[in-house]
Amino acid sequence: MADDDDAAADRLRDRVAAFLGQHDPHGDRIEFLRARFDAGLAWVHYPVGLGGLGAPRHLQPVVDAAFVLAGAPDNQPRRNSIGIGMAAPTLLRHGTPDQHHRFLRPLWTGEEIWCQLFSEPGAGSDLAGVTTRAVRDGDDWVVTGQKVWTSMAHRARWAILLARTDPELPKHRGMTYFVCDLSGPGVEVRPLRQLTGEAEFNEVFLTDVRLPDSLRLGAVGEGWQVARTTLMNERVSIGGAPMPREGGMIGLLTRTWRDRADLRTPGRHDEILRLWVRAEAARLTALRLRQQLVAGEPGPEGSAVKLSFAGLAQAISGTEVELLGADGLRHDDWSLRRSTEPDLLGRGATYRYLRARGNSIEGGTSEILRNIIAERVLGLPAEPRVDR
Numbered sequence: 001m002a003d004d005d006d007a008a009a010d011r012l013r014d015r016v017a018a019f020l021g022q023h024d025p026h027g028d029r030i031e032f033l034r035a036r037f038d039a040g041l042a043w044v045h046y047p048v049g050l051g052g053l054g055a056p057r058h059l060q061p062v063v064d065a066a067f068v069l070a071g072a073p074d075n076q077p078r079r080n081s082i083g084i085g086m087a088a089p090t091l092l093r094h095g096t097p098d099q100h101h102r103f104l105r106p107l108w109t110g111e112e113i114w115c116q117l118f119s120e121p122g123a124g125s126d127l128a129g130v131t132t133r134a135v136r137d138g139d140d141w142v143v144t145g146q147k148v149w150t151s152m153a154h155r156a157r158w159a160i161l162l163a164r165t166d167p168e169l170p171k172h173r174g175m176t177y178f179v180c181d182l183s184g185p186g187v188e189v190r191p192l193r194q195l196t197g198e199a200e201f202n203e204v205f206l207t208d209v210r211l212p213d214s215l216r217l218g219a220v221g222e223g224w225q226v227a228r229t230t231l232m233n234e235r236v237s238i239g240g241a242p243m244p245r246e247g248g249m250i251g252l253l254t255r256t257w258r259d260r261a262d263l264r265t266p267g268r269h270d271e272i273l274r275l276w277v278r279a280e281a282a283r284l285t286a287l288r289l290r291q292q293l294v295a296g297e298p299g300p301e302g303s304a305v306k307l308s309f310a311g312l313a314q315a316i317s318g319t320e321v322e323l324l325g326a327d328g329l330r331h332d333d334w335s336l337r338r339s340t341e342p343d344l345l346g347r348g349a350t351y352r353y354l355r356a357r358g359n360s361i362e363g364g365t366s367e368i369l370r371n372i373i374a375e376r377v378l379g380l381p382a383e384p385r386v387d388r
């Protein structure tokens with residue numbers, strides 16, 4: 001950190017200390033988190049009044065570390081990962097002041113969980129193909145359609161929703177972005193069971209769901225631009241989460257390697273070493289990407305981080321299963337659990353192996369991310385498109 005940064009970091013530590021002098025970190029958890037938000041110590045780079053202080057983003061870890069040191073409760077970002085990682089930056093960039101004040105605080109404290117109603121049976125990679133309709137009716141919009149693979153819809157109160165408002169226009173231009181109240185009439189959430197046995201995600205059926213126009217995010221017909229903010233943040237949020245050295249799945253693999261001398265072979269040694277180096281490179285790249293975010297919004301580099309995260313997670317979990325031999329094939333639990341987040345570190349090797357298959361699909365498939373890198377990072381010719 002430069003001298004100015006050091007001084008700014010010291011001032012933030014002083015602020016946290018003053019806050020802790022007034023708010024008991026061992027008292028009521030939600031009251032504490034609400035007060036932290038109101039003091040601008042939630043996400044310091046957000047504006048004053050919206051959980052932040054307008055400070056540089058890279059100073060956030062200073063604040064987080066000071067709260068951890070005090071034993072303060074955290075806001076469990078993984079529990080509301082879509083809210084924190086995707087809905088919040090989209091709301092901040094495209095929302096109205098009323099929307100900022102209504103949504104950001106309960107989102108950050110985790111009092112309101114969010115999910116993402118983007119994918120449909122016929123619109124995943126080709127997201128601009130959504131057919132869920134939103135039709136204007138006075139001050140409301142009436143929404144009808146089917147969404148799929150909706151992680152956390154069974155826990156969520158709110159959803160970010162992409163819907164078609166003008167079927168006559170070329171598909172990227174006829175869409176509008178909404179915030180959808182999942183507690184309203186016409187919303188049906190059904191579990192979808194995954195390869196792991198769990199149902200982390202759902203099908204969501206929307207039948208004549210009425211949304212007031214005040215829940216529209218961005219201009220009518222501008223939904224694609226708003227969705228791009230979400231998608232770029234999604235890739236960073238999936239692939240760029242902070243990780244200590246030898247943390248995550250590589251940590252589990254290396255621990256097994258160190259503890260189980262009976263499993264070792266020279267060939268496996270080389271393989272695990274190579275994975276360790278890849279994991280460290282991926283971790284440092286994600287760190288650098290988060291630092292670059294200080295300057296603004298995530299760019300296409302987020303796609304590269306998400307792409308390498310997915311490949312690495314699959315390679316590590318595959319090696320772990322092979323290393324463990326027959327033990328690696330014993331799935332710990334195949335009952336239908338309604339979890340909210342993948343438990344990649346808490347469950348057994350088989351779970352990790354099975355769940356990691358989804359890493360190269362969720363948040364944009366690896367094939368699509370390679371296209372983005374080819375076109376927007378390397379400047380290679382784009383695929384021909386007839387739909388714009």
Ligand SMILES: Cc1cc2nc3c(=O)[nH]c(=O)nc-3n(C[C@H](O)[C@H](O)[C@H](O)COP(=O)(O)OP(=O)(O)OC[C@H]3O[C@@H](n4cnc5c(N)ncnc54)[C@H](O)[C@@H]3O)c2cc1C
Pocket residue numbers: 115116117118119120121122123124125126148149150151152201358359361362363364365366367368371
């Ligand atoms: C664990 C998990 C959680 C998810 N959570 C959510 C969620 O919360 N909310 C949500 O809205 N969605 C969610 N999704 C959906 C996810 O975003 C889509 O599955 C993904 O975008 C792929 O779309 P698709 O399944 O329709 O596949 P398709 O688009 O049908 O693709 C099928 C195959 O064709 C390839 N392909 C398609 N087009 C091209 C092309 N132009 N060039 C090269 N290859 C191509 C794809 O890469 C893929 O391999 C989740 C998915 C998973 C696995």
